[in-house]
Amino acid sequence: MRIVFFLYEGLTTLDVIGPHDVLSRLPGAEAISVSKDGGPVNADTGALGLTPTHAMADVDSCDILVVPGGLEGTFAAAADEEILDWIRAVTADATWITSVCTGSLILGAAGLLEGKRATTHWAAIDLLATSGAEPVRERVVFDGNVVTGAGVSAGIDMALTLAAAIAGDDTAKALQLGIEYDPHPPFDCGSPDKASDELIALAGAALS
DSSP: OEEEEEOOTTBOHHHHHHHHHHHTTSTTOEEEEEESSSOOEEBTTSSOEEOOSEEGGGOOOOSEEEEOOBSHHHHHHHTOHHHHHHHHHHTTTOSEEEEETTHHHHHHHTTOOTTOEEOOOGGGGGGGGGGTOEEOOSSEEEETTEEEEOSTTHHHHHHHHHHHHHHOHHHHHHHHHHTTOOOOOSSSOSSGGGSOHHHHHHHHHHHO
16 A cells, blocks of 8 residues: 655645654555655745655555645645646546645645545635635545545544544554544634634734
8 A cells, every 4th residue: 555645845744744654554554755856845834854755757656645735835836737747647546635734725736626525724725616626614524535634733633534444443543542642732722713813813924
């Protein structure tokens, strides 16, 4: 089971690291990472780099594709026809096509969300409709073989839910236990539905 994690300049690190820590531990998994030219990429903070195992030209198929989100880098990737052509080709026979956060905008730009229910980060949810998707404000959304996760930390939930679909609940539960994913956040404001207008504006400014 080949799982491909796509890396690009300006991605959000947890979007890819969270799912990687779950899915790469599935029984029989071969986890690889791919960037456009095979070279390292910088995260959206500019303070952390990731080095892939392969270039796009080296990988022409996968069983699972994981596309993370980001900020400006996501829009650049979504406008890069070479990247979009590769995503369409590598997922032609994929079992699962997945994204985290604004990575769904890249899938949408590749034409993979047409007529499908999908989610993304709350600040970008309205942009999904431009690709013909039906925006859904849920943590994890399955539509056929396309699985989209909401913002950043939702990638862990997406990966665990997908792990259960692939290998059963007990395996997914064991993976959850292994990474000690038992969140008790210090504040109950992880969704715009739970936050004040002031906090939403502050969060938006931090993301700009």
